[in-house]
Amino acid sequence: MASTHHGVVYTKKWVVDLILDVAGYVPGTGISDKVIIEPSCGCGAFLTVIAGRLADDAIAVGKGWTSLGNAIRAYDIDSASIETARKAAVEALMTRGCPAIQARELCEQWIVHGDFILDDVPAADFIVGNPPYVRAVEIDRTKRSLYVKRLSSVTTGCDLYVSFFDRGLDTLKVGGTLCFICADRWLQNKYGTLLRSRIGTDCDLVSLVRMHGVDAFDDEVDAYPAVTTVRKGVAADHLKFVNCAPEFNEADATAVLDWLMDDEPDLVGERFEAFEIDKPTGDRMYPLGNHDLVRFVSQACERLPKLEEAGVKLGIGIATGCDDVFLTEDDDLVESDRMVPIFYMRDHRRGNDDRQRWLVNPWNDDGTLVNLDKYPRLKTYLETNKERLSRRYVAKKNKTAWYRTIDKLTPGLLDRDLLLMPDMAAQPDPILSHGKYPHHNCYWITSDEWDLEVLGGLLMADTTRRFIDALGVKMRGGTLRFQAQYLRLVHMPKYIQISDTNKLGLSRAFNEKDRALATKFAEAAYKEAAE
Structure with missing residues (x-):
């Protein structure tokens, strides 16, 4: 060749x-x-x-x-x-x-x-x-x-x-x-x-x-x-x-x-x-992989609902198109109601959970862009960076919206408990968060039906990794992609199908960060739901 x-x-x-x-x-x-x-x-x-x-x-x-x-x-x-x-x-x-x-x-x-x-x-x-x-x-x-x-x-x-x-x-x-x-x-x-x-x-x-x-x-x-x-x-x-x-x-x-x-x-x-x-x-x-992996995933796909069909919602964190401008560690950079606390996965994974970052938010709650004339400090800050922001593809598509972020904020996320999943990891590692908006390098998960500690235990178990491993595209070094397109392929029991014993076990495993224990109770939950 x-x-x-x-x-x-x-x-x-x-x-x-x-x-x-x-x-x-x-x-x-x-x-x-x-x-x-x-x-x-x-x-x-x-x-x-x-x-x-x-x-x-x-x-x-x-x-x-x-x-x-x-x-x-x-x-x-x-x-x-x-x-x-x-x-x-x-x-x-x-x-x-x-x-x-x-x-x-x-x-x-x-x-x-x-x-x-x-x-x-x-x-x-x-x-x-x-x-x-x-x-x-x-x-x-x-x-x-x-x-x-x-x-x-x-x-x-x-x-x-x-x-x-x-x-x-x-x-x-x-x-x-x-x-x-x-x-x-x-x-x-x-x-x-x-x-x-x-x-x-x-x-x-x-x-x-x-x-x-x-x-x-x-x-x-x-x-x-x-x-x-x-x-x-x-x-x-x-x-x-x-x-x-x-x-x-x-x-x-x-x-x-x-x-x-x-x-x-x-x-x-x-x-x-x-x-x-x-x-x-x-x-x-x-589904591709070793025999046990393929059998488990194939049977679950046949018998159990997909994640979103089991009462779980998910989405991706916000992409700004220019983090250097829209993310800051200065909590007094612009008007206080334009500052949104943000969860930055890289800080968490490096053990810097105390580090505070904010999103400079150009959006109203109804999904429209704010009138900059009503926010003089925000206007001054964004116009100082207008040349950089205007070079972005999303700004070129609509020149009057030059100060928008790529994504809009999903209403209500700041008021909900969220499980946040890193995009790339060797194992599923959901993190319970409240009051911070997720950055785009992680996916958010929430539910009106599930106790999120129970859901966190289920998602951190090896049963979840099996779906991503069997159905997801592989990366070098064994790293898996926990993207929404693959998380949506996870099949799981509904909350009401899980016994109280297994719910307690999953919640305990999540709080103790014990993956082996989570897997034990998750496998039991899958078995009882499929019977």
Whole structure:
């Protein structure tokens, strides 16, 4: 492949072999009568192995070299990489007895300098490879618009590999197989919604070998990869799933392949777990992780209401767009009724709970901006900083509202007890607060039905972490994102379903900050609610 700055990396040979085996591109099975596409061939990590397997199959059945011209199509937009790939593929053919002239002619025909997503491509029996990982904001805008216009499952927020999936599925023949190693984020985030919806219509997600942290590439990658296999045709109810430990290696690949190919029960290896998952319906996110984690989350999703359906409200703290101006430690900076005490999560996590900060509030209670002429000190302060505030995107959209914060304040929050959840943490860590408005790096939770100490105990338990772990996008170092979009996926008992004993236990665990105790009573609460 070309280089990591193009969003591509080299795939190790044993991983290439595993992908081709999983896809079914195996000599002796008639692959010389099939068409395989490599949509982003780079320097030929896949292509050389494909060429070798095709040659072995052709030799076995007595096919001539000239009959193989349409058996492979490999695409790339980088001309230097294509030259490298051609040379490698020619060598792979020649080592199997193909004359040099024919080998070069075949590779000239096979390898196309073009864009797989936009160019006309032949219908294929197999599509395999490692699509480049390029974030949505880094894709050329003109091309991104063309991708969105052409592909039904792609939006402007999709990372590039989603376009390769969608174009690949459009290109597959009925019964054909697509097998990529790339990020699995589309199964668990917003931009994957349309692609998840497509699964189960004209195609089937057959298997997923999740290789987070596995040494599968020659370069370090930012995205967590998985070997994802999709077949064009009627969908089954189950997904064959392999959850690999970071130490998973070539020695494990044979056992995993055997399990994927057969109707065997769950398989536990030293460095992997293999089991079936009931597929979520429609565009719902897929719970992924170890067996116990997936089972717990799947059963809770089936039997219990989501957090907001269980009488819990949540939202995000205020984003100002210019904290240097809108946040202050001077409680007498402007008129007192324009000063709102604010909860700043970073102070709490650093043990600086005594540190006081205030929000300079430009909003009336009804959500309109205040008339600055009625607040001379506020007016003087904001106009002193008008140049900085006016440069913000939110101010450029409405120049008369140049002094607004990005978000408005939610009425009544200052008068309520709140549970505040850090955006990023290794474990759920709700904090009980009153009389301070939350800053945007945390999410607020409240309820008219719940005792918030009981709710805090439930949310701090490992049961909550399991939902975020199974349904949320992972970050490096094991950090989880406790964003509203993922908190809303937590399923939990209703307050009235929890026994007094478990309520008391959860409240005690929350006050004592005892996560193990909270987990004990939370698990009991989940069990009694599901019965």
